[in-house]
Amino acid sequence: xxxxxARRGGKGEERGRSVWARGRVLAVLAVLVAGLxxxxxELPNSIARxxxxxxxxxxxxxxxxxxxxxxxxxxxxxxxxxxxxxPTAAWVCLFGGLFLPRADSGPHTMVVVQHNVSDExxxxxxxxxxLAEVEPxxxxxxxxxxxxxxxxxxxxxxxxxYHTVQGTVGLWSRHPxxxxxxxxxxxxxxxxxxxxxxxxxxxxxxxxxxxxVAHLPSIRVRAHGLESSWRxxxxxxxGKAVAAEKLRTVILLGDLNGTVDxxxxxxxxxxxxxxxxxxxxxxxxxxxxARIDQIMxxxxxxxxxxxxxxxxxxxxxxxxxxxLR
Numbered sequence: 001x002x003x004x005x006a007r008r009g010g011k012g013e014e015r016g017r018s019v020w021a022r023g024r025v026l027a028v029l030a031v032l033v034a035g036l037x038x039x040x041x042e043l044p045n046s047i048a049r050x051x052x053x054x055x056x057x058x059x060x061x062x063x064x065x066x067x068x069x070x071x072x073x074x075x076x077x078x079x080x081x082x083x084x085x086x087p088t089a090a091w092v093c094l095f096g097g098l099f100l101p102r103a104d105s106g107p108h109t110m111v112v113v114q115h116n117v118s119d120e121x122x123x124x125x126x127x128x129x130x131l132a133e134v135e136p137x138x139x140x141x142x143x144x145x146x147x148x149x150x151x152x153x154x155x156x157x158x159x160x161x162y163h164t165v166q167g168t169v170g171l172w173s174r175h176p177x178x179x180x181x182x183x184x185x186x187x188x189x190x191x192x193x194x195x196x197x198x199x200x201x202x203x204x205x206x207x208x209x210x211x212x213v214a215h216l217p218s219i220r221v222r223a224h225g226l227e228s229s230w231r232x233x234x235x236x237x238x239g240k241a242v243a244a245e246k247l248r249t250v251i252l253l254g255d256l257n258g259t260v261d262x263x264x265x266x267x268x269x270x271x272x273x274x275x276x277x278x279x280x281x282x283x284x285x286x287x288x289x290a291r292i293d294q295i296m297x298x299x300x301x302x303x304x305x306x307x308x309x310x311x312x313x314x315x316x317x318x319x320x321x322x323x324l325r
Contacts, residue, residue: 023077026084030068034086037061037094045263048225055261056219056226056290059279062091094261100277102304108206108324109303110137114293116215116255117141117152118313119168124148127311128155134308134319135159138202139172140253142215167195169213169254176203177211183241185214187233197238201247206324209300210247214238214254219264231257232264239267242298249324250298255315257292265294272296275320277304282316295320 036043040058045051065087072080113136117127121143128151131139141152144165152170153163160172164180171177183197196215201208216238217230235256242250252272258265260274274296281288288307293315295302301323308317 019076019078021079023072023075023080026068026072026075026077026080027082030065030072030080030083030087033061033064033068034090037087037090040261041263049228049264050225052228052258052262052264053221053226055263056259058259058261059095060289061087062095065091095279098275098277098279102277102321110204110322110324111319112136112138112140112251112253112295112322113308113317113319114140114253114255114295115308115311115317116143116293116313116315117148117311118315119143119145119148120314121148121312123312124151125155127313128152130309130311131317132156132159136319137174137204138211138251138253140211140213141170141172142168142196142213142255144168144170164198164200166198169196169198169215171198171200171211171213171253173200173202173211175205177201178203183212183214183238185216185234185237185241187217187230189230196234197241199241199245202251204324207249208247209249209251209324210245212238212242212250212252212254214252214256216255216257219257228258228264235265236267239271242268242271245298248299251300251322252294252296254294255292256294259290259292260294260296268296272298273300273302275302275305278306280305280307280316280318282307282318283314285310285314285316288316291318293318295322297322300324 043051069084113131156172162177163172166182177200180200183199185197186194198213202211216234219228219231280291282291282293303321305320
């Protein structure tokens with residue numbers, strides 16, 4: 001930096017402003033972005049749910065940091081370049097670990113798949129085959145509707161002898177399932193039939209665990225802000241169900257319509273581990289901007305998460321390795 005300033009200082013002074021004087025606006029913007037990254041939890045949610053809206057797209061602030069760095073170079077501003085270090089460090093602290101190499105699989109590692117298959121999927125059989133190709137131990141599906149449900153059941157039956165479907169969500173397993181039942185996560189305002197949660201016990205070779213599959217209500221970005229009250233209420237109900245779970249090991253797979261940084265999912269993320277590696281942006285399929293399909297665990301580690309090739313859904317499937325403790 002000192003050599004760069006020495007080379008550029010004369011030219012800057014000839015124009016009446018040194019490299020330390022110009023670019024102050026960029027420097028202020030860099031500090032503001034750093035503040036948003038480091039203290040995003042402090043942004044109030046009471047106004048248009050701005051906090052959750054920011055957290056939904058929080059990783060994309062990295063692009064803002066790159067843009068600020070480029071503008072600082074263009075302006076030949078030393079103060080802006082120094083300031084850009086702050087948001088860079090904040091972003092790396094938040095998301096840098098997701099780029100770490102995958103760890104070796106342990107003896108108690110399972111592969112699980114989560115996918116919102118879409119109730120408008122025109123190729124349920126192809127979707128089922130694509131999910132089974134990665135040979136997961138568990139497959140969780142949402143938006144299961146007739147007549148596609150029978151297609152999924154038939155296509156997955158040869159490799160997955162055990163399955164349960166509750167409402168529009170289902171779980172397929174290579175290991176025996178018992179105690180399957182619906183989990184009530186319906187917001188109070190919904191009066192019609194609505195069943196989007198289930199719980200079952202998976203009897204793995206490494207011990208029993210409770211598996212939850214859920215599909216939380218959708219959120220909407222409007223001109224007046226983020227509409228997520230139904231999703232937040234449903235997440236709170238699901239969080240309470242997980243907290244009351246008596247089995248030590250729990251795995252949650254679902255379309256949660258929120259990212260792990262979104263405080264609306266705090267009833268879950270405060271109780272469960274999230275993926276240690278991988279971004280796995282899953283929605284929308286055409287240009288994924290966020291991972292709203294989640295795999296979380298209690299008393300287990302979600303080693304890494306990745307997306308699978310597109311199916312006939314508007315979501316991408318996600319797969320994760322989960323190591324039981």
